[in-house]
Amino acid sequence: RKxxxxxxxxxxxxxGATVAFNCTYSNSASQSFFWYRQDCRKEPKLxxxxxxxGNEDGRFTAQxxxxxxxxxxxxxxxxxxxxxxYLCVVNVNxxxxxxxxxxxxxxVKP
Amino acid sequence: xxxxxxxxxxxxxxxGQQVTLRCSSQSGHNTVSWYQQALGQGPQFIFQYYRExxxxxxxxxxxxxxxxxxxxxxxxxxxxxxxxxSALYLCASLRAASGSGxxxxxxxxxxxVL
Numbered sequence: 001r002k003x004x005x006x007x008x009x010x011x012x013x014x015x016g017a018t019v020a021f022n023c024t025y026s027n028s029a030s031q032s033f034f035w036y037r038q039d040c041r042k043e044p045k046l047x048x049x050x051x052x053x054g055n056e057d058g059r060f061t062a063q064x065x066x067x068x069x070x071x072x073x074x075x076x077x078x079x080x081x082x083x084x085x086y087l088c089v090v091n092v093n094x095x096x097x098x099x100x101x102x103x104x105x106x107x108v109k110p
Numbered sequence: 111x112x113x114x115x116x117x118x119x120x121x122x123x124x125x126g127q128q129v130t131l132r133c134s135s136q137s138g139h140n141t142v143s144w145y146q147q148a149l150g151q152g153p154q155f156i157f158q159y160y161r162e163x164x165x166x167x168x169x170x171x172x173x174x175x176x177x178x179x180x181x182x183x184x185x186x187x188x189x190x191x192x193x194x195x196s197a198l199y200l201c202a203s204l205r206a207a208s209g210s211g212x213x214x215x216x217x218x219x220x221x222x223v224l
Contacts, residue, residue, distance in 0.1 A: 004152075034212075043112075043200060043215035044153065087152050098143070098202075098213060100152035 001026050006088050006101035014109055017078045021104050023071040023088030032091040033064055035073045037084045038103065044087055047073075078108045112136060114203050114216035122222045123191050131186045131219045135203030141165070142184040143213065144176060147198040159184055188221075196223045 006023045013019050025033075033050035048055065050062040050071055061074040071088055088101040113136035123129050135142050141160045145153035155168035159178035173189040182203070188195060198220050202213035 043217050045112075045215070046212050049212070099155060100145075102150075102152045 002101075003027060003092060003099045004088055004090050004101040006086075007104050008102075009104040009106070011104065011106045012109060013078055013106070015078055015080060017108075018074065018076045019078060019106060020075075021073045021086055021088070021106075023073075023101055025069050025071070025088075025090045025092075025099075027090070027092045028066075028069060030069075030090045030092050033062075033071050034089040034091075034098070035060075035062060035071075036087040036089055036100075038087055039084050044100075047086070075106075078106075080108050080110065082106060083108050112214035112216065114201065114214050116199075116201055116216035116219050118219055119217070120220045120222075122224065124224050125191055125193060127191050127223075128187065128189045129191060129221060131188075131199050131201075131221070132183065133185070133201035133203075133216055134183045135201075136214050139203035139205045139214070140182050141204050142178060142182065143202045143204075144184070144186045145200040145202065146170070146195075147200055147218070149197075153200055156186065191223045193223050196221060 035047040036044040037047045038044040050064045054063045059076045063072045085103040085105045087103045089098045092099050115134045117132045143158040144156040147153040156170050157167040158165045162178045175187045178184045198218045200218045202215045204213045
């Protein structure tokens with residue numbers, strides 16, 4: 001089993017749609033969780049951290065379920081500029097080495 | 111811009127050769143991680159350096175080695191290159207004491223092994 005697994009995608013949605021990505025992780029001792037965004041041929045950039053209580057940043061909402069070892073990202077009112085690959089990232093050993101999922105590609109269409 | 115720079119941008123090597131990739135971390139960041147990203151995959155953790163010492167390693171063979179210098183810049187060395195080493199190599203820096211875990215990535219070096 002991979003350390004971090006994501007929805008395979010791709011997701012193709014119209015502007016204004018709501019889309020959700022899921023991610024599971026295998027190491028129950030993992031301490032911190034993140035969603036990164038990667039545009040085509042660019043480096044990954046932090047989108048948001050994921051906290052146990054869940055957190056929201058504008059149109060983006062992240063949730064963590066430790067019991068199920070599951071993380072989610074919800075994007076509301078999708079914009080064309082949201083088109084990118086979304087990477088689920090888990091800090092597996094709590095020493096800042098991050099394990100990335102394979103990414104889920106999102107394309108938002110007019 | 112993240113302030114993390116990498117060189118070279120692109121590189122072409124042949125099987126069996128050796129390569130050195132370089133990374134300058136963001137000011138104030140004492141930790142550098144290296145990742146390999148194959149096409150269509152997420153970045154795979156190679157290793158991390160903290161205060162010039164290796165501080166964690168992923169599932170990569172010993173022919174992948176690294177260094178960190180007193181100014182926190184870092185090198186990734188790969189010996190006996192194989193075709194499967196063709197990938198984007200990313201370095202990321204962070205300030206370990208920040209506790210946020212946020213990493214700042216450089217633009218990457220695209221390595222092609224022929």
